[in-house]
Amino acid sequence: MRQCIDYLTQSRDDWLIGCDRQQLIELTQQLYLEIAQKQTPAKILLLESEPVKFLAGFIAACAAECLVFLGNPHWVEQEKQQVFELVQPDIVLGDRDGEISRNYAANSPATPNSNWIMIPTGGTSGKIRFAIHTWETLTASVTAFRQYFDLQQINSFCTLPLYHVSGLMQFMRSLITGGKLAICQLKQIENQELSKIEPEEFYISLVPTQLQKLLQNPTSTAWLAQFRTVLLGGAPAWQELLETARKNRIKIAITYGMTETASGIAILKPQDFLKGENNSGQPLPHTQITICSDTGEQLAPNQIGNITITSKSLALGYYPEQFKSRDKFQLDDIGYIDQKGHLNIVGRSSRKIITGGENVYPEEIETAIRATNLVKDICIIGVEDSTWGQAVTAVYVKSQPNITPNTIQTAIKDKLSKFKQPKHWISLDTLPRNPQGKLNYSYITQIATNTIKATISTN
Incomplete structure (x- = not known):
């Protein structure tokens, strides 16, 4: 070594x-x-x-x-x-x-x-775990990225923490391929202390909250548009954000991956994004993605099911235990492969809400509510309910002070089936997110549960 x-x-x-x-x-x-x-x-x-x-x-x-x-x-x-x-x-x-x-x-x-190279995962809602990687699994990710984008050298512009897989892999790509590595804090960019580089030569990686901040300033927006590619991942991006980026001709590459896979295993190429696609693109050369039913049967294109992968960049396990088998790794996510071979994410199994016997995926409701432009941020959760089993609950941040739950309900009335529409609406000043933009679902659920109980007790 x-x-x-x-x-x-x-x-x-x-x-x-x-x-x-x-x-x-x-x-x-x-x-x-x-x-x-x-x-x-x-x-x-x-x-x-x-x-x-x-x-x-x-x-x-x-x-x-x-x-x-x-x-x-x-x-x-x-x-x-x-x-x-x-x-x-x-x-x-x-x-x-x-x-x-x-x-x-x-x-x-x-x-x-x-x-072994242990990369932390979790910590926002539960115990911190370490995904076990090696130089070989990380290198496999780099090689596949280079092949997918047909590159010899990869120049990376890093604003993300190096201890996080999305920051570490930018370093690995540049080092192994002989490319350049620029390290810069987001605050420097926001303050227009822009690094003296040629952006068109670089791949910059951002999470949605970072992209949103940069798009609020015309100077940083114009600067961002010069990059060869803006890799966007770490958390789901909302429709309004993607449309704003597309309007400003930002060459977004929506990535799908996780700590366990050493970052992206499926990526939407910028040219497809600029044409209007918002999915996760095709699998990279080192990964096979299949969609399976609950019984393990492989499903046909456009059929929604469990996402299962095999990948050369897959972690060996969670420290100190190795996986019993790495042939097939079933993820928590639900999705489908379309006719173009692109991966489309529907939601997460662990976030699925069962209300009145119906399955509801929060991501669908969040997308519909964001499209109204009535909220700055939104999180849909299921709260225990004696009648429904789980009650669909919206925890949100208003885009304007005068917006009420009735305003939003009216806007989505014809956009979602009745059983998918939230039964509880809870307004907050901000939603708790970590530096990568991921929500703290445990904390949000606790806030929602306590608020609903307090409301019921006073009525």
């Missing part, structure tokens, strides 16, 4: 933009020598917020064939405690007054394997 450092030292002088490449090389070699002195492969927890220190720790740990756990430096104390109990790291690399701190565990249990 010394090849990790070889990639770095052999990279072009202008490879890294926004950070000091020479500092990265020196720090990586220093850390590698220190880590490699340990007699057995170490378990390293990487809690770095500064990009150069993060990349140095990651490359050094991979080169030394250690188990490296990527961590969110902004985890609260309870989350950190949960991670420490699970990982029991030998070494913790993290910021402390601008210096790298190294903490060594005295009695760490034996490692199940070496050279």
